[in-house]
Amino acid sequence: MPFSQACENNKEPILAELKNIFSDSQQVLEIGSGTGQHSVHFAANLPHLTWQASDQNSYLTHLNARIELVGSPNLLPAFGLDVTLDWPTSRISPMLDGLFSANTLHIMSKAMVEAFFNGLGQALSTTANVVIYGPFNYQGQFSSDSNASFDQWLKQNNPESGIRDIEWVIKLAQEQGLRLQSDIEMPANNRLLHFRRC
Ligand SMILES: C[S@@+](CC[C@H](N)C(=O)[O-])C[C@H]1O[C@@H](n2cnc3c(N)ncnc32)[C@H](O)[C@@H]1O
Structure with missing residues (x-):
């Protein structure tokens, strides 16, 4: 089964934030679940809600194999x-x-x-929490040398990939009625963005 060491490293710090942010949420959709390591961990540790994993079709066989093997009833x-x-x-x-x-x-x-933002704007209820995790740039600048190298590596694989400017992401979210509640520093030069619509 595909395995991500990064997921193993970041799942606990992310979960610590999700426990607070999703405390009053009931139905969570995950986009780009990948290996499913996050899906199984977060669903098992947030038993008050239902977690819906998703990804592009080509990922589903392995993703659902993990969910079947170690998923919880609310996943x-x-x-x-x-x-x-x-x-x-x-x-x-x-x-x-x-x-x-x-x-x-x-x-x-x-x-x-x-x-992504147009779709979630239509899918979400009038009250909703959105959490986006990953690396971001601030005012067009990389926040670390390792993020600059990562961006170069991404663009070698696909010139259309790349670390996004947080200001642009906030603007796209605002257009869907989502306001930034917090921008939390996470290990390894990542951020956890919490948006809320209410
Ligand atoms: C680097 S992986 C991250 C997987 C997982 N969320 C994690 O943190 O390990 C990027 C994910 O984005 C998904 N993705 C890329 N383009 C997508 C698209 N157009 N629609 C939905 N998901 C997409 C990929 O399928 C993949 O699962």
Whole structure:
């Protein structure tokens, strides 16, 4: 099964924030669940809510294998969700009041990031918490040498990938009625952004 050491390293610090942010959330959708290590860990440790994993179709076999093997009753089998295609609205809870996505915005092209925010703006209820985890730039500057090297590496793999400016991400969120509540420093030069719509 695909395995991410980064997920193992960051899952506890992220969970510590999610316990607070999602304390009054009931239905959380995860976009770009990847290996599913976050999905199984967060669902098991946030038993008051339902966690819906998702990813592009090509990831689903391995993702659902992990969910079947070590998932908890409040973790739903992952479905296919590509932010640039029609979102599977019939499978998304009409009461969706939480969204989580880790390490996705720097993989997606800018057009995909725009599609991500347009889609979640339509999928979310009027009251909702959105958590986005990953590296970000501030005023066009990398926040560390390692993030600058990471950005170079990303662009070698795909010229359309790259670490995003936080100001742009905040603007896209605002257009969907989401206000930044906190921008939390995390280990390894990552950030955890909490947006809320209410
Ligand atoms: C670096 S992985 C992160 C996986 C996991 N969230 C983690 O933190 O380890 C990037 C993820 O973004 C997803 N992704 C990329 N483009 C996407 C798109 N257009 N729609 C949905 N997910 C996408 C990939 O499929 C992959 O799961």
